[in-house]
Amino acid sequence: MKPKEQIVDLADQYIRAKGYNAFSFYDIAKEVGIKTSSIHYHFPSKTDLGVAVIEKELAFITAMIQKNADCSPLEKLNIFFSIYHKIKEANQVCLVGSLATDFMTLDESIQNALKKFSLTILNWVTGFLEEGKRENVFNFSCQPRIKALLIIGNMLSIVQLSRLIDDADFNSVKKAIQKDLLNQ
């Protein structure tokens, strides 16, 4: 992997493991095997690096949405779950949750990138919930957008809470969401 990609990848890991304000250029430099000044060559400021992380994740999620556009709503739900499963396995939190708590300390360019990223996820989930309801696979009574916020919020929060409480609760929450959606 090219150094530039590796830097973004490690920054991503650190943001979701320790938070944006808790990792340093030195943390990354150490792991890549270069000096901090070399990171500044690729990303003049920490803000530039932060924006690059979000844009990388946005590209990833956009490609995944596109690739699985023809899947069933239930399959899409499980793809959605699998994202958080990986995060939880690594004892991390999701990018949105991590950066939302640091939001007031972030430069506007990161704030805007994050808003765009979260909107992409929200629209995706809203879409396959609507789809599932139309096909009588999913059942829920509130607006699809609100149901999407509830479900996204459940996953966003359970990866955070998994650090504080019983590890097994993650799967129980996942199953409860699924059962609730499929119940007629």
Next chain:
Amino acid sequence: MKPKEQIVDLADQYIRAKGYNAFSFYDIAKEVGIKTSSIHYHFPSKTDLGVAVIEKELAFITAMIQKNADCSPLEKLNIFFSIYHKIKEANQVCLVGSLATDFMTLDESIQNALKKFSLTILNWVTGFLEEGKRENVFNFSCQPRIKALLIIGNMLSIVQLSRLIDDADFNSVKKAIQKDLLNQ
């Protein structure tokens, strides 16, 4: 208010506004009108201050639980909502959500205090959900503990997401949770 209390109060505000790793003793000293060394007199280390913040919130929530022990489950639910309503009004996030994302950077004493705090809330919510189900006021099919995690997670996440998306979603989410619980 005594300086010591004021320091804890401001630290609490900062943690929920900007995050634990983004506020400094100087931020607080400035607002109190003292020097940073005076804060160290009351709280030798930042960790001591962090623990004091959680213990203050724990005392507050414990008193509130006790005070409203005789309320109906529906009243308790609305008290629960009102906590997050205040947080959202201030454009802050809850203490658990904020410190959970910074969890890996916190000293063990703060981690343990936070675990105790989150468990207190979880047990409280689980309790009045069970109560409400027994009285046929609330309706849900999963375990009360899991339902509590889902609802707490919805509120924890919506105060975070309120910074990124439509401000009005907070009330929609609150109403959706309520309707879901009350539906027969």
Next chain:
DNA sequence: GTCTATATTCCGATAGAC
């Protein structure tokens, strides 16, 4: 593109006077 060297700022923490 990476290095050395350094500038600058900030932060947590401590010693000792008052």
Next chain:
DNA sequence: GTCTATCGGAATATAGAC
């Protein structure tokens, strides 16, 4: 209990050699 003064360290960032 608050102050001044200061230490030691860490962080972002830049200049210039290679």
